[in-house]
Amino acid sequence: MTRPQTARRKRANGVESRQRILDAAVEIAGERGYEGTSIAAVSAKCGLPASSIYWHFKDKDDLIAAVIEGSFETWLRAVELPGEESGTPLERVTVMAANIARSLIEAPDFLRLGLMLALERRPVEPHGRTVFLQVRETAARRVAETVTTLYPDLDEEAVRTLTTYAVAGADGLFVHREIHGDTVDLVAMFELHARLLHDAARGLAAGPEDRAVPA
Amino acid sequence: MTRPQTARRKRANGVESRQRILDAAVEIAGERGYEGTSIAAVSAKCGLPASSIYWHFKDKDDLIAAVIEGSFETWLRAVELPGEESGTPLERVTVMAANIARSLIEAPDFLRLGLMLALERRPVEPHGRTVFLQVRETAARRVAETVTTLYPDLDEEAVRTLTTYAVAGADGLFVHREIHGDTVDLVAMFELHARLLHDAARGLAAGPEDRAVPA
Amino acid sequence: MTRPQTARRKRANGVESRQRILDAAVEIAGERGYEGTSIAAVSAKCGLPASSIYWHFKDKDDLIAAVIEGSFETWLRAVELPGEESGTPLERVTVMAANIARSLIEAPDFLRLGLMLALERRPVEPHGRTVFLQVRETAARRVAETVTTLYPDLDEEAVRTLTTYAVAGADGLFVHREIHGDTVDLVAMFELHARLLHDAARGLAAGPEDRAVPA
Amino acid sequence: MTRPQTARRKRANGVESRQRILDAAVEIAGERGYEGTSIAAVSAKCGLPASSIYWHFKDKDDLIAAVIEGSFETWLRAVELPGEESGTPLERVTVMAANIARSLIEAPDFLRLGLMLALERRPVEPHGRTVFLQVRETAARRVAETVTTLYPDLDEEAVRTLTTYAVAGADGLFVHREIHGDTVDLVAMFELHARLLHDAARGLAAGPEDRAVPA
DNA sequence: TATGAATGAGACTTCATTCAT
DNA sequence: AATGAATGAAGTCTCATTCAT
Numbered sequence: 003m004t005r006p007q008t009a010r011r012k013r014a015n016g017v018e019s020r021q022r023i024l025d026a027a028v029e030i031a032g033e034r035g036y037e038g039t040s041i042a043a044v045s046a047k048c049g050l051p052a053s054s055i056y057w058h059f060k061d062k063d064d065l066i067a068a069v070i071e072g073s074f075e076t077w078l079r080a081v082e083l084p085g086e087e088s089g090t091p092l093e094r095v096t097v098m099a100a101n102i103a104r105s106l107i108e109a110p111d112f113l114r115l116g117l118m119l120a121l122e123r124r125p126v127e128p129h130g131r132t133v134f135l136q137v138r139e140t141a142a143r144r145v146a147e148t149v150t151t152l153y154p155d156l157d158e159e160a161v162r163t164l165t166t167y168a169v170a171g172a173d174g175l176f177v178h179r180e181i182h183g184d185t186v187d188l189v190a191m192f193e194l195h196a197r198l199l200h201d202a203a204r205g206l207a208a209g210p211e212d213r214a215v216p217a
Numbered sequence: 218m219t220r221p222q223t224a225r226r227k228r229a230n231g232v233e234s235r236q237r238i239l240d241a242a243v244e245i246a247g248e249r250g251y252e253g254t255s256i257a258a259v260s261a262k263c264g265l266p267a268s269s270i271y272w273h274f275k276d277k278d279d280l281i282a283a284v285i286e287g288s289f290e291t292w293l294r295a296v297e298l299p300g301e302e303s304g305t306p307l308e309r310v311t312v313m314a315a316n317i318a319r320s321l322i323e324a325p326d327f328l329r330l331g332l333m334l335a336l337e338r339r340p341v342e343p344h345g346r347t348v349f350l351q352v353r354e355t356a357a358r359r360v361a362e363t364v365t366t367l368y369p370d371l372d373e374e375a376v377r378t379l380t381t382y383a384v385a386g387a388d389g390l391f392v393h394r395e396i397h398g399d400t401v402d403l404v405a406m407f408e409l410h411a412r413l414l415h416d417a418a419r420g421l422a423a424g425p426e427d428r429a430v431p432a
Numbered sequence: 433m434t435r436p437q438t439a440r441r442k443r444a445n446g447v448e449s450r451q452r453i454l455d456a457a458v459e460i461a462g463e464r465g466y467e468g469t470s471i472a473a474v475s476a477k478c479g480l481p482a483s484s485i486y487w488h489f490k491d492k493d494d495l496i497a498a499v500i501e502g503s504f505e506t507w508l509r510a511v512e513l514p515g516e517e518s519g520t521p522l523e524r525v526t527v528m529a530a531n532i533a534r535s536l537i538e539a540p541d542f543l544r545l546g547l548m549l550a551l552e553r554r555p556v557e558p559h560g561r562t563v564f565l566q567v568r569e570t571a572a573r574r575v576a577e578t579v580t581t582l583y584p585d586l587d588e589e590a591v592r593t594l595t596t597y598a599v600a601g602a603d604g605l606f607v608h609r610e611i612h613g614d615t616v617d618l619v620a621m622f623e624l625h626a627r628l629l630h631d632a633a634r635g636l637a638a639g640p641e642d643r644a645v646p647a
Numbered sequence: 648m649t650r651p652q653t654a655r656r657k658r659a660n661g662v663e664s665r666q667r668i669l670d671a672a673v674e675i676a677g678e679r680g681y682e683g684t685s686i687a688a689v690s691a692k693c694g695l696p697a698s699s700i701y702w703h704f705k706d707k708d709d710l711i712a713a714v715i716e717g718s719f720e721t722w723l724r725a726v727e728l729p730g731e732e733s734g735t736p737l738e739r740v741t742v743m744a745a746n747i748a749r750s751l752i753e754a755p756d757f758l759r760l761g762l763m764l765a766l767e768r769r770p771v772e773p774h775g776r777t778v779f780l781q782v783r784e785t786a787a788r789r790v791a792e793t794v795t796t797l798y799p800d801l802d803e804e805a806v807r808t809l810t811t812y813a814v815a816g817a818d819g820l821f822v823h824r825e826i827h828g829d830t831v832d833l834v835a836m837f838e839l840h841a842r843l844l845h846d847a848a849r850g851l852a853a854g855p856e857d858r859a860v861p862a
Numbered sequence: 863t864a865t866g867a868a869t870g871a872g873a874c875t876t877c878a879t880t881c882a883t
Numbered sequence: 884a885a886t887g888a889a890t891g892a893a894g895t896c897t898c899a900t901t902c903a904t
Contacts, residue, residue, distance in 0.1 A: 016867060033338045037252030041895065051869055056896065058867090118336045120396050121329050123248045135396065166393060166401070167409060171382075174389030178381060181335050181350065186381070194382060198413045231884060256878060268880080268886050277878065446863060463768045467682030471899060483865050483901080492899065548766045550826050551759050553678045565826065596823060596831070597839060601812075604819030608811060611765050611780065616811070624812060628843045661888060686874065696890055701875065703888090 020058045022048045027069045032111040035118045036066055036128060066130035070119075073112035074137045080105035091152040092200045098148070099196035103189040106176050113176055142169055155207040164203055171195045235273045237263045242284045247326040250333045251281060251343055281345035285334075288327035289352045295320035306367040307415045313363070314411035318404040321391050328391055357384055370422040379418055386410045450488045452478045457499045462541045465548045466496060466558055496560035500549075503542035504567050510535035521582040522630045528578070529626035533619040536606050543606055572599055585637040594633055601625045665703045667693045672714045677756040680763045681711055681773060711775035715764075718757035719782045725750035736797040737845045743793070744841035748834045751821050758821055787814055800852040809848055816840045 026048035031039040041062060045052040059065040081102055089097070106113060116134035124131075146165045149156065156164070175195065179186045241263035246254040256277060260267040274280040296317055304312070321328060331349035339346075361380045364371065371379070390410065394401045456478035461469040471492060475482040489495040511532055519527070536543060546564035554561075576595045579586065586594070605625065609616045671693035676684040686707060690697040704710040726747055734742070751758060761779035769776075791810045794801065801809070820840065824831045 019867075033340075035250060035252065035333070035337055037250060038337070038339070040893080042893075052895085053870075053897080054868055057869095062895070114336050114338075117392065118250070118333055120392065121333050121336075122250055122253070123329075124253070125248070138396075163406075163409065166406065167386075167390075167413075170389030170393045170406070171386050172389065173392050174385030174387065175382075177332065177335065177388050177392075178385045181353075191378075191381065191385070194378065194417070198382075198417055201416055202409070202413055234884080255876075257876070266886050267878085268888090269884085271879070272885060449863085463770070465680060465682060465763070465767055467680065468767070468769070470897075472897070481865050482899085483867090484863085486900070487864060544766050544768075547822065548680070548763055550822065551763050551766075552680055552683070553759075554683070555678075568826075593836075593839065596836065597816075597820075597843075600819030600823045600836070601816050602819065603822050604815030604817065605812075607762065607765065607818050607822075608815045611783075621808075621811065621815070624808065624847070628812075628847055631846055632839070632843055664888080685872080687872075697874085698876080698891075699889055702890095707874065 016058070019050060019054065023050060023055055023058055023065070024068060024072050027065055028073050028111050028115075031066060031069050031115050032073075035115070036122070036130065039066065041065075063129045066115075066119075066128060067133045070112065070116060070130045070133045070137070073109065073115065074134075077105055077109040077112040080109045091203075092197065095148075095152060095200050096193050096196040099192040100189050102172060103175075103192035106172075107179075107188055110176070110180070113173075114180060117173065117177070138169075145169060149203065153203040153207060156203060160203075160206040164199060164206065167202070168195075168199055171199075231273075234265060234269065238265060238270055238273055238280070239283060239287050242280055243288050243326050243330075246281060246284050246330050250330070251337070251345065254281065256280075278344045281334075281343060282348045285327065285331060285345045285348045285352070288324065288330065289349075292320055292324040292327040295324045306418075307412070310363075310367060310415050311408050311411040314407040315404050317387060318390075318407035321387075321394075322403055325391070325395070328388075329395060332388065332392070353384075360384060364418065368418040368422060371418060375418075375421040379414060379421065382417070383410075383414055386414075446488075449480060449484065453480060453485055453488055453495070454498060454502050457495055458503050458541050458545075461496060461499050461545050465545070466552070466560065469496065471495075493559045496549075496558060497563045500542065500546060500560045500563045500567070503539065503545065504564075507535055507539040507542040510539045521633075522627065525578075525582060525630050526623050526626040529622040530619050532602060533605075533622035536602075537609075537618055540606070540610070543603075544610060547603065547607070568599075575599060579633065583633040583637060586633065590633075590636040594629060594636065597632070598625075598629055601629075661703070664695060664699065668695060668700055668703055668710070669713060669717050672710055673718050673756050673760075676711060676714050676760050677718075680760070681767070681775065684711065686710075708774045711760075711764075711773060712778045715757065715761060715775045715778045715782070718754065718760065719779075722750055722754040722757040725754045736848075737842065740793075740797060740845050741838050741841040744837040745834050747817060748820075748837035751817075752824075752833055755821070755825070758818075759825060762818065762822070783814075790814060794848065798848040798852060801848060805848075805851040809844060809851065812847070813840075813844055816844075 023044060026044045027039065030043050030047060034043075039062070041052050041055055044065070045055060048055075055065065059068060088094075115130075116138065119128060119131040119134055120138075122128075122131070142165055145168055146161055149161050149164050149168070153164075172192070172195070175186075175188060175191045178191075179188050238259060241259045242254065245258050245262060249258075254277070256267050256270055259280070260270060270280065274283060303309075330345075331353065334343060334346040334349055335353075337343075337346070357380055360383055361376055364376050364379050364383070368376075368379075387407070387410070390401075390403060390406050393406075394403045453474060456474045457469065460473050460477060464473075469492070471482050471485055474495070475485060485495065489498060518524075545560075546568065549558060549561040549564055550568075552558075552561070572595055575598055576591055579591050579594050579598070583591075583594075602622070602625070605618060605621050608621075609618045668689060671689045672684065675688050675692060679688075684707070686697050686700055689710070690700060693700075700710065704713060733739075760775075761783065764773060764776040764779055765783075767773075767776070787810055790813055791806055794806050794809050794813070798809075817837070817840070820831075820833060820836050823836075824833045
């Protein structure tokens with residue numbers, strides 16, 4: 003009733019179709035990775051014929067890249083909660099870490115697919131990998147800024163080291179949860195990560211000749 | 218007379234052929250992941266026809282599992298240096314971490330391929346994934362034992378948390394290096410990781426009501 | 433005011449669009465033949481969407497036929513220079529041959545594409561092939577008329593033979609140049625062709641019992 | 648009866664299968680040209696599945712090249728009759744021409760397919776085209792040798808010109824017959840071609856200042 | 863006068879696997 | 884212990900064409 007002319011289906015709505023394809027692709031790519039994501043499977047899941055997918059995306063590579071971008075944006079919306087701008091550095095860093103942990107539980111496709119692509123060493127690297135690395139670089143820069151703000155005494159190298167360690171820990175914990183599932187309390191682990199990072203920041207601020215955290 | 222045409226040194230050496238296949242497969246699987254590793258590609262790289270691969274391995278799944286096992290053993294040989302059994306806990310944990318870092322630089326296939334398999338969520342999980350998870354579990358147990366030995370005051374849960382964090386950090390740092398290549402000083406990062414773990418261990422040993430490392 | 437959005441010079445000019453499509457199609461058909469000329473390729477080259485091509489042409493066959501016709505007309509304009517109407521038969525036939533040679537160098541698409549179509553033995557013959565054969569028939573008739581005019585003594589069969597030989601030689605020389613490119617002096621070869629035709633005409637005129645040119 | 652175990656068909660005979668594929672491909676390629684020759688069509692005609700074709704030939708290009716080579720050899724067998732080694736030059740050249748005409752009627756695939764490929768101007772030229780041009784070059788060299796033998800007075804350039812004209816005429820007459828079918832007496836036309844070539848040879852031998860055949 | 867979107871058919875090619883030798 | 888040949892299924896992508904706007 004509400005939709006009068008539904009008799010002749012397919013009212014040719016490009017934007018919606020594109021999104022349907024992307025949604026299907028995220029799901030499958032998240033399950034099976036780059037090689038495992040077949041156009042036929044995406045087609046079956048979204049209902050559009052394979053040839054229609056090629057109207058919206060140049061090729062499979064283009065589709066996967068768009069999937070990465072789309073799931074990154076979904077993830078960004080999940081992380082970018084207002085985020086307390088007050089409290090001690092430890093409090094603030096802990097809140098942020100918990101935030102990120104929760105976003106990774108809600109919208110994990112971006113990172114799972116991205117890591118799969120990143121670990122490959124294909125002769126000709128897929129476009130999606132490039133997109134992931136760029137997006138990841140952006141995220142890393144934001145982490146570096148936060149570190150600089152919260153621990154202004156750190157020199158440039160210390161910031162870089164801490165950023166690397168922060169991101170690597172996040173990746174590793176995420177992988178751990180992907181493997182072991184809900185038995186892992188990701189939020190708690192991220193809070194621990196935050197605490198250790200905080201201690202490390204204070205240790206590094208003490209200067210190169212005494213970099214170990216004080217006993 | 219006993220061996221007529223021994224001139225052609227193709228006297229059918231099963232063991233050698235099997236190894237040639239495995240070597241080729243490690244390389245390709247490391248480049249392209251599970252789906253990307255085609256029997257034809259392995260055949261082309263090792264010089265044996267595809268049907269010969271099926272003489273040595275039941276199917277592709279079996280081959281990949283053998284690849285995981287083989288590269289794990291290679292990696293094990295790289296880690297299991299004598300390893301100083303003396304020194305302060307911090308010293309010992311740092312030496313171990315550096316050891317592991319070096320082994321991951323030398324023989325990274327095991328972990329790269331394993332993580333790729335681990336991140337997939339295939340409906341029917343490949344045998345190789347199972348092998349990787351088992352092998353990984355073994356490694357994790359060994360880490361837990363070391364933690365228990367070095368920090369005997371920790372309760373069971375603290376050991377578990379620390380082990381998780383240790384392994385996750387290692388995974389994350391490894392991924393970081395896979396992405397950024399030689400620009401990352403993996404040994405230094407693992408030493409930092411060791412130091413933070415050491416601090417965390419001491420903090421956790423202090424008891425639940427005061428888990429934070431002292432200011 | 434009278435023509436609101438004339439700023440965008442896309443005021444839907446049917447004639448121009450049609451020509452743009454034809455130009456693109458000539459180029460591609462000349463490169464790739466009938467089967468190789470895809471609507472998508474033409475669309476990409478002319479900038480108009482594929483569906484617009486179907487607005488101007490019934491189907492691919494129709495387009496190719498139009499291409500043949502168009503490039504034939506282009507070629508005709510190139511051949512139909514005033515053409516000396518005086519001189520000895522040998523002079524006149526030589527000038528004509530040189531004229532044709534030059535036209536084939538300038539506008540070769542018609543003949544190249546036509547010959548490609550003509551050589552095919554498709555179950556259902558494309559419209560373009562028919563058009564080419566008709567157009568070719570017209571040209572052959574004109575050759576026959578010229579022969580009759582220049583060598584009035586020839587009987588009907590001799591004219592037919594000479595015409596066939598004239599056209600075949602032209603085709604063959606054209607093919608030769610298509611294969612070997614600018615290293616071939618097409619004009620000189622056509623002049624030789626003219627001379628031999630002239631000799632043959634005189635030989636044939638001598639009567640059936642002495643058809644060979646005199647020693 | 649004669650073949651006992653015919654129950655389990657497909658006794659895996661590589662050589663025979665390869666030939667069956669080639670036979671089917673010659674037929675189809677002769678009908679439809681390069682683009683029109685689909686692997687599926689060849690598969691249907693020869694009875695082997697498409698994937699089997701790829702066991703014997705790297706790709707479609709490789710198949711077409713083999714087709715050219717095979718049909719060239721068939722044609723060669725048709726031309727290379729003993730060929731009278733005696734008689735006047737005119738007689739000998741006429742016999743040869745008639746021979747070639749007959750071979751082109753019997754085994755026309757080689758030249759038809761070859762010319763189709765030669766006329767194309769594909770960005771990336773098919774392997775088959777290259778093979779055709781090489782083979783054609785060989786044939787042209789043989790013509791040149793014959794010309795040199797029969798008309799020893801000719802200088803190098805005259806031989807080249809005559810060879811070009813001879814081959815071009817043959818191509819053109821062949822095309823004519825492909826278009827007009829059995830209504831054309833190809834042998835008679837080739838004999839005329841031979842006669843004119845003979846006259847031309849004698850004319851060219853007279854020296855540059857008097858190249859026209861004598862009145 | 864044009865076009866964005868869709869689509870079924872079919873293109874080439876690779877896949878994992880089998881089987882007789 | 885190995886392999887040449889075969890094969891059905893599936894892969895990515897392009898095809899000519901249509902249709903509602």
